[in-house]
Amino acid sequence: MTIQHYGTAEQRKRLLTDLVAIASISESEGEKHFPDAVHSLLSQWEYYKTNPSHLYHGGRSGDEPFLSAHYYHSSHAKTLVFISHFDVVGIEDYGEYEPLAFSVDELTEAFARDAQQFSHAVQKDIQSGDYLFGRGTMDMKAGLTVHISLLEKAIANRWPMNIVLVTVPDEEVNSSGMRAAVGYLNHLKDKYKWVYSLFLNSEPVFTQKPDDENYYIYSGSIGKIMPGLLFYGKETHVGEPLAGISSNYMASFLMNHLELNDALREVVGAEKTPLPVSLYQKDLKQEYSVKTPYRTAPLFNVFLFKRSANEMFDIFQKEVHVATARLNETYRNLCEREQVEGVGNVQILDYEQLEAHAIKHHGEAKVADWKEEIYTRKDLNDREKSILTTDKLARHCNDLSPAIISFFAPPYYPAVYSEKTDEFMKMIDFIKAESERAHQLPVTNIQYFNGISDLSYVAYRDAGGDGWRAYEANTPVFGTSYTIPFHEMSQLQAPVLNIGPRGRDAHKKTERLHAHSAFVEVPFIIEQLIHNMMGEHSE
Incomplete structure (x- = not known):
C-alpha cells in the first residue's frame, strides 16, 4: 500500500490552505493558472508518473482550462465521477482584510482578533474554533480537497472501480469549463467502455432558512x-x-x-x-x-x-x-x-x-x-x-x-435530479445510517441543491425531445459565442448527488468552512458510499 499524502484531517487542511492560496477569481489570471498547480501536484504521484495520459489539462489541448485525472481499473466498468469547480468570486468586499483573503490561517487569526466588529453569529463561530475563513474555503475548494484525497486513497488501495476527477473554471459566471468537460467525459466513457454509476459534486451545504443547522445532501441541482x-x-x-x-x-x-x-x-x-x-x-x-x-x-x-x-x-x-x-x-x-x-x-x-x-x-x-x-x-x-x-x-x-x-441571455443551467428508484433510495438510506452511526450526524436528503451547480450539465433528459428548442431559437448568441452541448449531456446518464461540507456565508467576506465537516465527516461519508457502490463495507 502506498503512503498517502492527504489521508488525515491535518493533511487535508494543508491541501485546502494551498489551494485557497491560489487566487483563482473568475476570469482572472489566477483562474487560468490554477489547473497548472493541480496538474503539477498530481504529476508527482507515482501513478501519474507511470500513467501520464490519465491526467488531462484542457487548457494545454486548446480547450477550456479544466483538469481531469482518472484512476483506471481494467477489470471493472463501474465508474464514479467527481465534479468540482475551482474559480471563486471576487474579494472587493474584504476591505482592509483583502490582502489576507486567500491566506486561511492569517485571515482566521485576524478575524479572531477583531471579532467584535462582526455579527453575533460570526462571533460565535470564531469563538468556537471550528471554522476556517477565506475566499474559496467553503465554495468550493474544500470539495476539491476531499476529491483529491479520496482519489489518492483509491489509487493507493486499488479500489475495484474507476474514478474520474474533473475540476473546472468559470462556474461562478458561465460554466464554460463544465460545458467543455462534457465532451471529455464522453470520450473517456467510449474509450474504456465505462458505465458511469454516479456523478458526485461536493458543493457546500446551503441553509434552507436563517439559523438552519441541518446537514443536507442533495439528489439534484436547481x-x-x-x-x-x-x-x-x-x-x-x-x-x-x-x-x-x-x-x-x-x-x-x-x-x-x-x-x-x-x-x-x-x-x-x-x-x-x-x-x-x-x-x-x-x-x-x-x-x-x-x-x-x-x-x-x-x-x-x-x-x-x-x-x-x-x-x-x-x-x-x-x-x-x-x-x-x-x-x-x-x-x-x-x-x-x-x-x-x-x-x-x-x-x-x-x-x-x-x-x-x-x-x-x-x-x-x-x-x-x-x-x-x-x-x-x-x-x-x-x-x-x-x-x-x-x-x-x-x-x-x-x-x-x-x-x-x-x-x-446566457447562462442556462438545466435542472437535474435523480429518479427515486429503489436502488438510489437504498444508497440514500445507507448514507444516513453510516453518518449517524459513525458521527452522530443526522442527514436530511432534499431533491434540489439551491446554490446552482455544474451538475446541470450531466444527466440531461430531454435531448430526444424539443424542450430546449425555445432556448436555442431565442438566444441571440446561441451557436456563436455561447452554446450548450445538449445531446452530449444526454449521453452522460447516471444518478447525481451532492455531498459537501458545512459552512456559512458563501460569497461574503465572512465565508467560512466547518473544518471537522470538511476534513473528517464528508470524506468518511463519501468513502463509505464508494465502498457501498463496490459492494464492500469499510469501518
Whole structure:
C-alpha cells in the first residue's frame, strides 16, 4: 500500500490552505493558472508518473482550462465521477482584510482578533474554533480537497472501480469549463467502455432558512434560466410625450408584473424555487437629450425544477401578455383622455420572430453580418451581446414598433435530479445510517441543491425531445459565442448527488468552512458510499 499524502484531517487542511492560496477569481489570471498547480501536484504521484495520459489539462489541448485525472481499473466498468469547480468570486468586499483573503490561517487569526466588529453569529463561530475563513474555503475548494484525497486513497488501495476527477473554471459566471468537460467525459466513457454509476459534486451545504443547522445532501441541482425583454417604443420630444411611447413607461408595467411573480415559481413536493427577480435593467440610450428613451432591456432570473426551457418560456410569454394588455388599456385610456391618437397598441413577439422578420426584409446575409458585428466583440459579455443583438435587429425593423421582444441571455443551467428508484433510495438510506452511526450526524436528503451547480450539465433528459428548442431559437448568441452541448449531456446518464461540507456565508467576506465537516465527516461519508457502490463495507 502506498503512503498517502492527504489521508488525515491535518493533511487535508494543508491541501485546502494551498489551494485557497491560489487566487483563482473568475476570469482572472489566477483562474487560468490554477489547473497548472493541480496538474503539477498530481504529476508527482507515482501513478501519474507511470500513467501520464490519465491526467488531462484542457487548457494545454486548446480547450477550456479544466483538469481531469482518472484512476483506471481494467477489470471493472463501474465508474464514479467527481465534479468540482475551482474559480471563486471576487474579494472587493474584504476591505482592509483583502490582502489576507486567500491566506486561511492569517485571515482566521485576524478575524479572531477583531471579532467584535462582526455579527453575533460570526462571533460565535470564531469563538468556537471550528471554522476556517477565506475566499474559496467553503465554495468550493474544500470539495476539491476531499476529491483529491479520496482519489489518492483509491489509487493507493486499488479500489475495484474507476474514478474520474474533473475540476473546472468559470462556474461562478458561465460554466464554460463544465460545458467543455462534457465532451471529455464522453470520450473517456467510449474509450474504456465505462458505465458511469454516479456523478458526485461536493458543493457546500446551503441553509434552507436563517439559523438552519441541518446537514443536507442533495439528489439534484436547481436550474436557472434568464429570459429578457427589449422594450422598443417610439421616441418623441418630451414636449409631446403622447406622440410616442417611452420604453421606460412600457417597462414599468412589465417589471411590476414579472418581478416576484408567483406564476414563474415552481413547486415540487415541499420544495419551492425562489421567486423570480430582475438582475439587470438598462436604458439603451447612450446620451442625455430631451428625446424620450425608446429602448430599454431587463434580464430576469428564473429558477427551475422540472420545467424545460420551452415550458418556462410559454409561462413567461403568457405573463408578458397579461401585463402588456394592462399597458395597452392604460395607454389607450390616457390617449382618449388627452384627445390624442397615440401610437396604437404595443405588440409582442419573441426573438425568433424578430430575426425571421429581419431576414424577410433585409436578407439572411445582412442579418448574419449584423449579428457577427456584435458576437465577435471582445469587450462584451454574452448577456450584453444578447441584448445588443436583439436591439440591433429591432432598430432595423422599426416598422414593428412599439413592441416588446422576448429573448434569452446566457447562462442556462438545466435542472437535474435523480429518479427515486429503489436502488438510489437504498444508497440514500445507507448514507444516513453510516453518518449517524459513525458521527452522530443526522442527514436530511432534499431533491434540489439551491446554490446552482455544474451538475446541470450531466444527466440531461430531454435531448430526444424539443424542450430546449425555445432556448436555442431565442438566444441571440446561441451557436456563436455561447452554446450548450445538449445531446452530449444526454449521453452522460447516471444518478447525481451532492455531498459537501458545512459552512456559512458563501460569497461574503465572512465565508467560512466547518473544518471537522470538511476534513473528517464528508470524506468518511463519501468513502463509505464508494465502498457501498463496490459492494464492500469499510469501518
